[in-house]
Amino acid sequence: MISGLKRKAGTGLALCLLVGYAALAAAPAQASPASTIPPASTVSPVSTVSPASTVSPASTVSPASALPAGAKVLGPDHATTRLSITVTLRSRNPAGLARLAQQVSTPHNPAYRHFLRPAQVTARFGAPRAARLAVRAWLRSRGLRVGATLGDGLLIPASGPAGALERAFRTPIVRVRLASGRVAHANRRAATLPARLRPWVTAVVGLSNVVLPHSDLTAPARSARIARPASRAWHGRPARAATAIASAGPQPCPAVRRTQGAFTARQLAYAYQFRGLYRQGYLGGGVTIALFEQGNYANSDIAAYARCYGIRPWIRRVKVNGGTTIAASPDGTVEATGDIETVIGLAPRAHVLVYVAPATGGLATTLANYAAIVSQDRAQVVSSSYGYCEPVMVQGHVNVARIEATIFEEMAAQGQSMLAASGDAGSEACLQQLPPPSARPSQLANPGYYQLALGDPAGQPYVTAVGGTSITRLGSPPAQTTWNQSGPRHNGTGWPATFDGAGGRPRGYQGNWVGTGGISMFWPMPFWQQGFDTSGNSSGQPCGAAVGSYCREVPDVSALAACCAAAALHGYAVYGTAGGFQVKGWQPGGGTSLATPLWAALTALADQRVAGHRLGLLSPALYQVDRQDPSALTDVTRGNNNYLAAGGHPSNFTCSYGGVGRQPCYEATPGYDMATGLGSPVARQLAADLAALR
Numbered sequence: 001m002i003s004g005l006k007r008k009a010g011t012g013l014a015l016c017l018l019v020g021y022a023a024l025a026a027a028p029a030q031a032s033p034a035s036t037i038p039p040a041s042t043v044s045p046v047s048t049v050s051p052a053s054t055v056s057p058a059s060t061v062s063p064a065s066a067l068p069a070g071a072k073v074l075g076p077d078h079a080t081t082r083l084s085i086t087v088t089l090r091s092r093n094p095a096g097l098a099r100l101a102q103q104v105s106t107p108h109n110p111a112y113r114h115f116l117r118p119a120q121v122t123a124r125f126g127a128p129r130a131a132r133l134a135v136r137a138w139l140r141s142r143g144l145r146v147g148a149t150l151g152d153g154l155l156i157p158a159s160g161p162a163g164a165l166e167r168a169f170r171t172p173i174v175r176v177r178l179a180s181g182r183v184a185h186a187n188r189r190a191a192t193l194p195a196r197l198r199p200w201v202t203a204v205v206g207l208s209n210v211v212l213p214h215s216d217l218t219a220p221a222r223s224a225r226i227a228r229p230a231s232r233a234w235h236g237r238p239a240r241a242a243t244a245i246a247s248a249g250p251q252p253c254p255a256v257r258r259t260q261g262a263f264t265a266r267q268l269a270y271a272y273q274f275r276g277l278y279r280q281g282y283l284g285g286g287v288t289i290a291l292f293e294q295g296n297y298a299n300s301d302i303a304a305y306a307r308c309y310g311i312r313p314w315i316r317r318v319k320v321n322g323g324t325t326i327a328a329s330p331d332g333t334v335e336a337t338g339d340i341e342t343v344i345g346l347a348p349r350a351h352v353l354v355y356v357a358p359a360t361g362g363l364a365t366t367l368a369n370y371a372a373i374v375s376q377d378r379a380q381v382v383s384s385s386y387g388y389c390e391p392v393m394v395q396g397h398v399n400v401a402r403i404e405a406t407i408f409e410e411m412a413a414q415g416q417s418m419l420a421a422s423g424d425a426g427s428e429a430c431l432q433q434l435p436p437p438s439a440r441p442s443q444l445a446n447p448g449y450y451q452l453a454l455g456d457p458a459g460q461p462y463v464t465a466v467g468g469t470s471i472t473r474l475g476s477p478p479a480q481t482t483w484n485q486s487g488p489r490h491n492g493t494g495w496p497a498t499f500d501g502a503g504g505r506p507r508g509y510q511g512n513w514v515g516t517g518g519i520s521m522f523w524p525m526p527f528w529q530q531g532f533d534t535s536g537n538s539s540g541q542p543c544g545a546a547v548g549s550y551c552r553e554v555p556d557v558s559a560l561a562a563c564c565a566a567a568a569l570h571g572y573a574v575y576g577t578a579g580g581f582q583v584k585g586w587q588p589g590g591g592t593s594l595a596t597p598l599w600a601a602l603t604a605l606a607d608q609r610v611a612g613h614r615l616g617l618l619s620p621a622l623y624q625v626d627r628q629d630p631s632a633l634t635d636v637t638r639g640n641n642n643y644l645a646a647g648g649h650p651s652n653f654t655c656s657y658g659g660v661g662r663q664p665c666y667e668a669t670p671g672y673d674m675a676t677g678l679g680s681p682v683a684r685q686l687a688a689d690l691a692a693l694r
Contacts, residue, residue, distance in 0.1 A: 061201050062169065062191035065208035066396055069435055070179030077173045077185050079163030084321050085206030086364040086371075087135055087156045088403045089127035090199075097125040101412035101462060105617040106528070107624045107693040113616055115415030118152050118377045125410070126153020131200040138197060142168035151371035152410050154403075157321065157364075169193070169204060176210065179435065184210045203399040206364025211397065213294060213359070213366065213386040249278045250309035250348050252573075255586055261564040262573035262588035263474070265309065265345030268560065268598065271471065271478040274346055276684030277605045284350030287604040287613050290379030291339050291352065291597070292369055294359040294386060295332015296324055298578035305341045305575045313344040313352060318376075320357040320369045326579045329359045333579025335385055338589050339597045341574055343383070346601035353379055363388075363400050370407045377414050380607050380614045383600035385421045385593030387455040389430040394522050401456055401522065408462035415614035417603050421592035422467045422555040423455040423516030425509075426486065426643030427652060427665050427674070434499055434509045447650045450497050452518050452665060454554050459520040464618045465554040466596040467676050468515030468561025469636055470569050477682055482639030482668045482675040483561040483592075485513040485569065494645035494664075505648070514643050515561055515592055517666055517674040519543075520552035528620035529553060532672035537655045537665065556619050558636065558676040559598045563590020599681070606687035615690055625689045626678045632686040636676040640664040 067073070077083075091097055103111035116124075126132075132149055135156055139146050144160035162173050162185070169191035176184050187207035252264040269275050277283075296317075306313055317323065326333045336354060343352055357369040366386070373382055393401040411418045425431040430453045458465035468483035487493035490513065501507030521542040533553055543551035563571030571590035581587075607613045615621065625632050642664035646653045655665040666674035 061193060061198075061399070062171075062187065062204040062207050063396070064171070064189050065186035065210055067176060067186065068178060068210065071210075072177045074175040074177055074183070077162040077175050079161055079166075081162045081185075082159055083162055083165055083173075083185065083206060084157065084159040084361055084364055084368075085165065085204060086367045087139065087158060087201060088151075088203045088205065088367065088399070089131060089135065089154045089156065090202050091125045091154060091406060092128055093125050094406070097121075097406065097409050097413065101409040101617070104415070105412050105462075105620050107621055112694065113415065113610070113612075113614070115612070115614060115616060116413050118375055118414060121410050121413055122153035125413075127200055132156070135197055135201065138194065139168070144168065150368065150375045151407055152375055154406060155367060155371040157368050165207065169207065171207065173207060178210070184208070186210050203403060205367055205400055205403075206362065209360060209362035209364075211388065211392060212362050213388060249275055249283070250311050250345060253308040253310075256308050256573045256575070259573045259586040259588065261568070261570055262586070263471070263560070263570050264573050265342075267474060268572070269346060270476050271474055272559070272598070272602070272681050273476055273683045273685070274602065274605065277687055282605045282608045282687070284347030284601065284604040285608065287347075287381065287607045288351040288353060288379040289343055289347070289381045289383060289597075289600050289604055290373045291336070291343070291354045292373065292382065292384035292386060293332065293336040293339065293354055293356050294324070294365070294369075295329035295334070295336045295579070296326045296356055297333055297336040297340060297354065298326060298576075301337050301576050301578055302340055302344075306344065308575070309345060309348070311344060311348040313348060314350075315340060315344070315352045315354065318353050318355045318372065320355055320372050321361055321365050322358065323356045324358040330579035332359050334576060334581055335593060337576045337578070337581075338572070338574050338594055339383065339385060342572060342594050342597040343601050343604075346598060347604040350601070350604040363397060367400065367403060367407070370404065374407055374410045374414065374416065377416070380416060381600050381603045382411065382416055382418045383597045384419070384457065385591075385596055387420065387423060387458060389433060390454045390456045390459050390521060391430060391451075392433075393456045398522075401460075404457055405460055405462065408457065408460055412462050412617040415612070415616040417464070417600075417607075417615055417618050418462065419464045419466055419596050419599050419603070419618070420458045420460075421596040422458045422465045424468070424512030424514065424561070424591050424593070425516055426484065426514030426641045427452050427516065427518045428643045429453045429455045429516045429518070431509050431643055432512070437501060437507050450644060450650050450652070452652055454518050454520050455516060458516070458554050459523055459552055461523050461526045461552055462617055464599070464622070465556045465677070466592055466599050467517050467555030467558035467641075468592045468595050469558045469676055469680055470562035470639075471560050472569075477634040477680070480560075480634065480636045480638075480676075480680060482636060482641050483515040483558075484639050484641055485562065486510070486643050487645065492639060494642055494648070496645040497648035497650055512591060514641050515555070515558065515675070517555050517641050517677070518553070519674070520554065523552040525550040525552050526619070528623045529556075532623060532626075532678075533674065534671060535655075535657060535667070535669050535673060537657075537674070553674050555674075555677040556622060557599065557633070557678050557680065559595035559680050561590050561592045561595045564588040602681055602683050602687070605683065606690050609687060609691035618690075621690055621693050622678060624693060625686065626672075629685065629689050632682050632689045633679040634682060635670060635679045637668050637670050639675060640667040641675045642666070
């Protein structure tokens with residue numbers, strides 16, 4: 001995901017598309033331990049992967065928004081300003097939904113891959129029809145426009161003037177200028193509902209948009225040596241021989257091959273052994289991939305990429321909450337463009353649905369976008385490069401995290417493979433939310449800003465989290481290390497905290513350069529992950545897991561994420577001119593936000609091998625395959641994903657490996673690790689193994 005364009009002075013780096021998380025400033029400055037989260041007993045248990053009993057949702061459906069440091073209230077929101085919200089309902093059988101999602105996703109279970117249709121999920125697990133009708137009627141009675149129910153009967157979108165929302169939920173809504181300069185809106189009191197509706201409403205989301213999915217963009221200097229076409233000849237021929245594509249995949253045109261610091265789709269197909277699937281006729285035909293986006297894209301950019309590779313992809317927009325424009329989402333345009341091009345370059349015959357939602361909608365739009373994907377059920381594979389800082393979700397929006405979990409359980413029940421980028425700030429996933437340099441020294445020194453943390457939804461149990469690697473030598477498989485370009489020389493040595501500019505230290509966050517991984521502070525470890533991490537650094541403390549149990553660990557798998565730094569590491573060849581692209585034309589890109597659509601493309605090819613073209617939730621099958629056939633994944637055993645230097649204050653050199661303490665959290669090790677998960681795909685073998693599971 002892309003937002004907040006920033007030029008890094010003196011780097012001369014080429015474009016990197018990088019994933020990040022919502023502003024931590026929306027939450028209290030220092031993360032609270034799980035035990036301090038206010039308890040309640042109204043949200044569904046999730047079988048073996050539910051949040052620990054000490055981590056439960058707040059008792060209000062929409063708490064008052066905590067304003068971040070540096071925020072200034074500008075006054076009441078204009079009464080006529082139209083806002084969109086999402087009212088979320090309680091499942092009639094949450095435990096049953098969790099149980100079914102687990103059963104259909106678990107190899108060797110009698111229910112494995114016996115998926116349901118959306119209407120069946122709604123009938124069995126959605127809110128009762130009477131509850132849906134009552135909530136919809138009440139919203140209309142308050143002067144709000146009510147949309148079609150989404151999320152298999154659990155989400156009701158609505159919109160209306162700020163004044164009508166204030167009266168409906170009895171809370172003032174104010175305009176707030178954040179330290180970044182963005183003007184947001186926030187509710188100043190907890191929302192209230194009629195007593196007759198409270199048993200079924202779990203949250204009202206959207207009364208505040210202080211928290212948004214967020215990322216950084218490292219843009220190239222305009223003098224950077226990026227391959228640019230001198231004429232239209234670089235576009236390539238619009239139609240290459242079908243036999244050539246079927247035998248080796250799309251063939252790149254000369255211009256993309258000249259792009260410095262970037263691998264072509266053909267090279268990546270060679271590295272990860274997609275070409276073995278192409279030769280067998282698997283190019284994604286009959287499979288649909290949904291891309292979760294909060295930005296639009298230019299048809300001309302996608303057409304230029306397709307002409308270069310000689311492919312004719314099938315791509316359609318699906319507008320959510322009215323969609324958005326390139327002008328309104330220039331940074332999101334970069335993300336959407338990179339996601340689409342990565343998918344069509346590796347799965348050229350898959351159908352691609354781009355779910356486009358406005359970036360300013362915050363959590364309400366996030367839920368609506370995922371809910372539209374699950375309700376329509378048009379895609380077998382779902383890829384998301386957007387996320388939030390998990391501590392932000394747990395402290396201020398825990399109900400939303402639970403609602404997301406329900407949506408992802410529904411995806412699993414329907415056989416949709418949900419993949420999410422782990423993040424790009426190493427084991428300290430919330431570093432993007434550092435306060436501005438003008439903040440007080442006490443704020444800058446607060447170790448809460450430098451804590452170990454994950455992102456959401458990657459940390460969700462019914463999501464396959466995709467981490468990042470660097471390809472140091474192209475091969476099949478390639479030589480890889482953990483993606484870590486931290487440190488002044490982008491060599492993985494880390495940046496010294498505190499980021500206050502004193503003593504030669506950085507002045508603020510340095511950008512997304514490290515694949516995220518670590519331990520969830522919310523979700524216990526799902527059964528399929530248990531026993532794989534033998535490093536000794538697993539813990540049950542952050543999420544308050546039961547004695548003898550551990551918390552969810554991220555990532556599950558990884559792929560190329562490195563990009564274009566002084567270390568001469570290669571990323572993905574991306575073509576873009578619209579929106580936030582500062583360099584126009586072919587350029588390198590990177591981040592786990594591109595590793596994720598690579599895995600989505602592979603999943604589409606693998607889907608072709610199974611009846612119904614649905615593998616469902618990948619994670620349980622991936623761990624099973626890794627145990628039975630290690631040759632299906634390339635284990636990455638070098639590097640670490642710590643963002644901070646050993647001598648910083650604070651530093652996260654607090655892990656032990658092989659009896660040696662004060663090591664970076666977290667290191668790549670033989671087998672599963674919290675740097676690169678199970679490793680990267682050997683596509684041909686992995687697809688065969690996934691299809692063979694019963």
